[in-house]
Amino acid sequence: xxxxxxxxxxxxxxxxxxxxxxxxxxxxxxxxxxxxxxxxxxxxxxxxxxxxxxxxxxxxxxxxxxxxxxxxxxxxxxxxxxxxxxxxxxxxxxxxxxxxxxxxxxxxxxxxxxxxxxxxxxxxxxxxxxxxxxxxxxxxxxxxxxxxxxxxxxxxxxxxxxxxxxxxxxxxxxxxxxxxxxxxxxxxxxxxxxxxxxxxxxxxxxxxxxxxxxxxxxxxxxxxxxxxxxxxxxxxxxxxxxxxxxxxxxxxxxxxx
Numbered sequence: 001x002x003x004x005x006x007x008x009x010x011x012x013x014x015x016x017x018x019x020x021x022x023x024x025x026x027x028x029x030x031x032x033x034x035x036x037x038x039x040x041x042x043x044x045x046x047x048x049x050x051x052x053x054x055x056x057x058x059x060x061x062x063x064x065x066x067x068x069x070x071x072x073x074x075x076x077x078x079x080x081x082x083x084x085x086x087x088x089x090x091x092x093x094x095x096x097x098x099x100x101x102x103x104x105x106x107x108x109x110x111x112x113x114x115x116x117x118x119x120x121x122x123x124x125x126x127x128x129x130x131x132x133x134x135x136x137x138x139x140x141x142x143x144x145x146x147x148x149x150x151x152x153x154x155x156x157x158x159x160x161x162x163x164x165x166x167x168x169x170x171x172x173x174x175x176x177x178x179x180x181x182x183x184x185x186x187x188x189x190x191x192x193x194x195x196x197x198x199x200x201x202x203x204x205x206x207x208x209x210x211x212x213x214x215x216x217x218x219x220x221x222x223x224x225x226x227x228x229x230x231x232x233x234x235x236x237x238x239x240x241x242x243x244x245x246x247x248x249x250x251x252x253x254x255x256x257x
Contacts (some may be wrong), residue, residue, distance in 0.1 A: 028216040029136060031055055033196045035145070035178025037074070038086070039064025039113065040200030040252075042234075043209040044073055046226035051213075053136075055208070057178035057196065058084025058145030060125070060252055062096065064200050065234035067100060067113045071121045083128035084145040084178065085152045090114055091125035097153050101257060108244045133171065139217065142172035146179040158184035160196070167191045174219070183210045183221045193221050206255045228252050 032049050035057035050161040056078045061067040063086075074081055086106070089096035090113050098106045114122075117138060130151040138157070147154035147166050156162050157180055167175055167188050174192045183197030197210025204210065208223040232249050240248070251257055 021162065025040050027130070029053070031214040033057065033194070033212040033214060034199045035059065035196050036062070036084070036181050037070050038062055038200035039067035039070055039109070039199070040209075040231055041066035041069040041073070042231045043200050043226045044070055044138045044226075046209070046224065047211065048224050049211070049222070051211060053079040055079060055143065056081040056257065057143065057176060058082050058128070059086045059178065060084070061090050061113045061117070062086040062109050063251075064109070065238055067229065068116050068118070068121060070167060070200075071117065071124060075124060080132055080134065080143060081128055082132055082143055082145055083125065083130055083152070086110075087125040087128060088091060088152055090117065090215035091122050091128075104241075105247055109248070112238060112240075134212075139174055140172040141176060142170050143176045145177065147177055155179065157182065158186055163188055163193055167193060167202050175213075177221065183212070183223075185219060185221060192219065196221065198225070201251055202255050203251070204255045207253055208255075230242075 029052050031053045032051035033055045036059040037044055038059055039061050054077050056074050059069050060074055085096045088094065089110060096106050135139050142148065144151035146152055147156045148170050149166060156166060163186065172191065174194060177193065177195050180195060181198035181202060182195065184195050186193045194212055196212035197204065199209045199211055202208060202210050207228050208225050210223045213220050213222060233251055235245060235248055247257060
């Protein structure tokens with residue numbers, strides 16, 4: 001396991017107040033946390049939750065039919081965004097290192113994504129930090145896409161024993177991660193590890209888009225239905241190879257391959 005590379009962590013301290021933030025009605029700061037959007041703008045724009053801040057845990061692009069719209073939305077709306085392996089792949093034109101089952105899907109949709117993103121959008125993906133530390137209210141957050149020791153590629157499901165080592169030494173009360181496309185909240189010692197699941201390509205056995213909400217010291221996992229068939233229709237219009245199209249549609253409609 002690789003050690004934490006502290007020099008690569010971006011700290012966000014002064015742009016937004018760290019103290020408890022309330023509006024005129026006394027409403028506590030509400031943070032919506034999303035991950036693994038994967039070019040699914042239909043799901044993104046259907047997000048039913050209002051928020052004071054939007055945090056995005058990487059993988060804005062690939063697999064889905066509308067990567068440019070997703071990138072623009074995140075650029076305009078997010079407070080915090082970190083880079084995922086698919087963002088890194090498109091930004092730097094490198095292999096996203098997917099599992100064999102997803103490699104052909106990633107390759108085909110990656111070529112499409114690279115062709116429709118502008119140079120500015122690719123630069124935005126390149127400039128996203130790998131990890132971010134920040135504080136809200138009295139809680140310290142550590143944000144990355146995969147896991148702290150390997151923020152782009154490290155696959156660590158909820159029940160993995162690796163989480164004990166992963167959070168050891170991380171200077172945070174809450175560690176936010178994505179990458180697995182499955183939501184969970186797990187307490188390890190005095191730290192909370194939260195994965196909101198995937199908004200754009202959930203792998204929960206159902207098609208509902210997943211996300212998390214942090215408000216007043218509590219975190220809640222949520223999901224919602226959206227117009228999956230509209231995303232499917234846009235994929236079909238792109239004329240991917242039949243097996244790739246079939247697999248992409250199956251994941252969207254069933255939440256599994």
